[in-house]
Amino acid sequence: MNHAFAVSVRQNSGLAVIDLSGEINAFADQELASAYSEAEQTGSTNIVLNFSQVSYINSTGIALIVGLLANARKSNRKLVVIGLSDHYVEIFNITRLSDFMNIYSDEASLLAETANT
Amino acid sequence: MMKSSQKTWRSWFGGVEAETPEEDLLESKTPTRVQPLDFDLAPDDPLLAYFLGAPGVVEVDRLDFDSPGLRKLKEAGIRMTAPLISQGDLIGLLNLGSRMSEQDYTTDDRRLLNTLATQASPALRVAQLARQQQIEARERERMEQELRVARVIQETLLPKKMPELHGWQLDALWQPARAVSGDFYDYITFADGKLGLVAGDVTDKGVPAALVMATTRSILRAAVERYSSPGELLAYVNDMLCPDIPQNMFVTCIYIVLDPATGHLRFANAGHNLPVHMKEDGVLELRATGMPLGLMPGMTYEETEAQLSPGEGLVVYSDGLVEAHNEDGDMYGFPRLRELLAQQTSQSQRTSEAIIQLLQGDLAKFTGPDWEQEDDVTFVTLEYIETLEGAPSQQAAAREEQTWSLLAEFSLPSEPGNELQAREEVAGIVKALDFPEERMERLKTAVAEATMNAMEHGNHYQVDLMVEVRVLTSPSALAVRIRDHGGGKPIPEPETPDLEAKLAGLQSPRGWGLFLIKNMVDEMNIEADEVHHTIELIFNLEGSHS
Numbered sequence: 001m002n003h004a005f006a007v008s009v010r011q012n013s014g015l016a017v018i019d020l021s022g023e024i025n026a027f028a029d030q031e032l033a034s035a036y037s038e039a040e041q042t043g044s045t046n047i048v049l050n051f052s053q054v055s056y057i058n059s060t061g062i063a064l065i066v067g068l069l070a071n072a073r074k075s076n077r078k079l080v081v082i083g084l085s086d087h088y089v090e091i092f093n094i095t096r097l098s099d100f101m102n103i104y105s106d107e108a109s110l111l112a113e114t115a116n117t
Numbered sequence: 118m119m120k121s122s123q124k125t126w127r128s129w130f131g132g133v134e135a136e137t138p139e140e141d142l143l144e145s146k147t148p149t150r151v152q153p154l155d156f157d158l159a160p161d162d163p164l165l166a167y168f169l170g171a172p173g174v175v176e177v178d179r180l181d182f183d184s185p186g187l188r189k190l191k192e193a194g195i196r197m198t199a200p201l202i203s204q205g206d207l208i209g210l211l212n213l214g215s216r217m218s219e220q221d222y223t224t225d226d227r228r229l230l231n232t233l234a235t236q237a238s239p240a241l242r243v244a245q246l247a248r249q250q251q252i253e254a255r256e257r258e259r260m261e262q263e264l265r266v267a268r269v270i271q272e273t274l275l276p277k278k279m280p281e282l283h284g285w286q287l288d289a290l291w292q293p294a295r296a297v298s299g300d301f302y303d304y305i306t307f308a309d310g311k312l313g314l315v316a317g318d319v320t321d322k323g324v325p326a327a328l329v330m331a332t333t334r335s336i337l338r339a340a341v342e343r344y345s346s347p348g349e350l351l352a353y354v355n356d357m358l359c360p361d362i363p364q365n366m367f368v369t370c371i372y373i374v375l376d377p378a379t380g381h382l383r384f385a386n387a388g389h390n391l392p393v394h395m396k397e398d399g400v401l402e403l404r405a406t407g408m409p410l411g412l413m414p415g416m417t418y419e420e421t422e423a424q425l426s427p428g429e430g431l432v433v434y435s436d437g438l439v440e441a442h443n444e445d446g447d448m449y450g451f452p453r454l455r456e457l458l459a460q461q462t463s464q465s466q467r468t469s470e471a472i473i474q475l476l477q478g479d480l481a482k483f484t485g486p487d488w489e490q491e492d493d494v495t496f497v498t499l500e501y502i503e504t505l506e507g508a509p510s511q512q513a514a515a516r517e518e519q520t521w522s523l524l525a526e527f528s529l530p531s532e533p534g535n536e537l538q539a540r541e542e543v544a545g546i547v548k549a550l551d552f553p554e555e556r557m558e559r560l561k562t563a564v565a566e567a568t569m570n571a572m573e574h575g576n577h578y579q580v581d582l583m584v585e586v587r588v589l590t591s592p593s594a595l596a597v598r599i600r601d602h603g604g605g606k607p608i609p610e611p612e613t614p615d616l617e618a619k620l621a622g623l624q625s626p627r628g629w630g631l632f633l634i635k636n637m638v639d640e641m642n643i644e645a646d647e648v649h650h651t652i653e654l655i656f657n658l659e660g661s662h663s
Binding site (some may be wrong): 023025026027056058059060062063064066067069070073074085086087090091094095096097099100 | 533534536537555558559562565566569614616619620621622625626627628629630632633636
């Protein structure tokens with residue numbers, strides 16, 4: 001399995017989706033930041049962080065996500081999370097990140113939700 | 118005897134005609150039935166002097182002087198009154214309104230009323246006294262109950278158990294003179310492994326002292342993390358206490374910071390009795406000057422250092438010991454204490470526990486069996502049982518051996534990313550224990566975070582500095598101990614990060630490590646000596662089998 005961090009941005013139904021894979025730690029900083037600004041440039045106000053291919057998030061990774069969330073809130077964008085494992089859902093709850101970002105199990109349930117509203 | 122305070126008498130009045138038909142008794146509108154009349158008679162009302170000077174039946178209409186009481190009687194339609202007097206005190210009035218026949222009262226009526234009053238007075242007096250005693254007894258009972266509760270509350274302000282320090286034995290005795298006490302003591306465990314020890318004594322005893330004790334303890338507790346210097350801490354507590362403390366009260370207090378790894382002490386003293394340093398070859402008083410707390414603001418407190426060596430101890434005590442008197446009026450005094458402690462030369466006599474028993478026993482011997490404890494008594498003792506090299510004593514090592522058995526150990530160079538190696542390695546070792554998936558994930562996160570902390574903050578990512586990981590089990594728990602070379606510098610207490618402040622850009626987005634670890638484990642312990650930090654992660658095994 002490849003643990004190195006990789007990131008790409010795509011659009012789906014008016015959402016900007018950031019697909020993350022590998023390990024989110026201090027090494028992910030630069031790439032994550034540029035992926036985020038790429039997502040911003042799509043003009044979408046809803047940005048999705050897709051963690052379904054992520055194997056590890058450490059406390060520095062949490063700090064990076066806090067940084068993205070702070071940026072998103074400053075520019076009135078919504079950050080949404082999909083594909084977290086149960087363990088990292090727990091960590092998002094403990095850190096209270098889940099108070100500020102909606103968490104969906106996968107992309108399909110997110111799209112179903114946005115279609116309903 | 119006249120009571121000086123204004124009293125309310127309950128007096129009764131009614132007609133004397135007894136032939137009233139039965140149904141009239143039930144007719145509440147009838148004005149002449151027996152009914153109580155409450156009214157105040159001031160101590161300086163001339164009517165009171167008149168009643169006391171001329172006992173017997175008084176015809177109200179015949180009196181004519183300026184008296185609020187007399188006016189009130191007339192307004193109420195009272196014609197005759199018989200003052201009820203007992204031992205020179207007016208205790209009530211037996212009042213009559215108009216006769217129902219509208220005729221005047223006869224001499225016989227007056228005589229009858231007089232006889233009634235004479236007999237009623239002592240009976241009424243007895244009833245009043247009995248009632249008063251009942252009220253007082255209830256009040257006493259209520260106060261005793263409140264004091265019992267106060268005692269329970271105050272005990273919660275004292276340490277519930279002795280802190281456990283490797284190589285040290287601690288003990289304390291707290292013995293109030295009354296239900297509650299002005300004496301207190303406290304221990305503060307710091308993240309860097311140091312121990313703060315407070316002993317204080319509020320002037321006086323009982324409830325006032327206990328209230329000031331609670332205030333002082335709260336101020337100290339709230340400030341203790343902010344001041345690493347004992348002198349600065351006492352200066353701050355003094356300034357906070359001054360505006361709130363009653364004028365004639367103050368608090369003597371000593372604050373000692375002990376480094377258990379070295380036996381080094383730093384302390385400041387606000388007028389408390391000097392602690393006794395029990396050395397191998399005698400005793401020494403630890404001196405630092407400073408005014409008691411709460412006398413005046415802006416005081417400074419001298420800070421002094423001392424060194425305890427293995428086999429030595431420290432005794433802190435309050436006034437209740439040295440100022441105790443015996444039957445002949447002699448005071449216990451410092452010389453007796455110093456001499457007694459100096460005589461304890463064998464190791465078994467000098468244990469923390471033995472010293473407290475010794476002092477308690479000697480105080481009882483000095484004061485005799487019928488002594489009523491004059492002041493609150495508190496002893497706090499410290500004993501250094503560890504060897505100089507900082508290795509645990511043999512018993513402690515044996516205890517350690519018995520509880521934990523080593524599953525595996527390994528070490529890693531401090532290189533970024535190696536936390537994942539530690540995480541996988543520990544996961545492999547623990548696999549046999551059959552942790553449920555969810556607990557395994559928590560364990561892995563905790564190990565990774567602790568290893569990262571050790572590499573970053575302890576070893577500053579110096580590749581040649583190793584992080585040592587030991588995995589141990591006991592019958593009930595799994596322990597992972599992760600050790601770095603960052604000793605001598607404290608690991609901060611894990612705090613709950615303020616996410617709102619981080620999102621608002623007011624704080625760094627970082628700072629999640631210790632908080633995460635603490636939330637992943639059942640117990641987290643941090644130990645530090647001069648060279649190493651060790652973070653211990655404990656996972657209970659009972660929970661994992663459920």
